[in-house]
Amino acid sequence: MTGPLTGIRVVDMTAVGMGPYCTQTLGDYGADVIKIESPDGDVFRYATPSKHHGMGAPFVQLNRNKRSIILNLKQPRDLQVVKDLARRADILVYNLRAQAMRSLGLDYPSLCEINPRLVYCGVYGFSEQGPYAGRPAFDDIIQAISGMADLQGRGNGSPPVYVTSILADKVTGLSAVNAILAALYERSQSGIGQSIEVPMFETMVSFNLMEHMAGATFGGQPDDMGYARALSPHRKPFRTQDGYIGLLPYTSQQWQRFFEIAGCPQVLESPRFSTPSERAKHIGELYAMLEDITAHKTTDQWMALLEKADIPATPVNRLEDLLTDPHLVATGMFETRNHPTEGSITMTRPPARFSRTPSSIDKLAPAHGEHNDEIFDAQTGAIRVWPERNPEKE
Structure with a gap:
């Protein structure tokens, strides 16, 4: 491993999307991640499509750079294995309910006693500080309660609708990575770890309201909320004549050049469109004009004109187009590896590039419990990896 987190040890007690995306990112950056699974395994193992039972495509994409062990936390010996790993670890990430961690003796105060340097991160639905604490939560639930479903429906003039991505899981997972890295930095100064809470609800409310707080920012009425440009049904x-194009003139100069190309440069002479603030008030009208204008040329014709005029634009890719997109091919975005059980698999590479300590794909998604014998002795529970550390030398 060569990544910037080489030497960092992670206990991964997460499943499905949010937590595994967080810990996979840490693994991409070089951390040694041990994924603890129940005897039933991560539920995403059974998502489709798959070649073999227990190795569904979503699981394969979210669990590289990890080792998997099976532990039954109802068994005292297995529970002790978790505690022994936590004593040696730098980071523990979990998405069990906080109450469950407390009942197992895996809460932060308990683990801090045996490892004061531990960065302990809980990623779950709702903060423990509020009345929703402990409620079950998945991506759909958080999209519904955080305003995301309302935003998607409101923008389309329809009832609430979910984003067709596990967006809340992935945003919260990446937010957890940010928080963990900040805590690691602070630990390098103080020498001690800390507990972190990254709840999905609060994370997505913050994410959604960056632009959509709008008039409520200044004490306006609740109906002042919502960023008009993003919510326009014409956005x-x-x-085009033969497909679709993503197009966004943004500055005054870009709008002027677009309407010159379209043969109607006088549009911006109207008081409704002459300044950025007025354009923002009438953005729906402008988008409606664009919709009418683009229908009269092919996508290739528009791209040639818009690239020459330096106006942000792109053809609309289907998911299938991404695999052969020339930019992604040139940057090596997709890596194909031979998995020991699944055969040839294609993955996106870690998108962040480090000049001295490159991220990498060192391990492919593990089979359920693949590394039990490598990590601990089944008879005694003794840990075979991660030697005990001397805090005085760290």
């Missing part, structure tokens, strides 16, 4: 890919 969408625009149809």
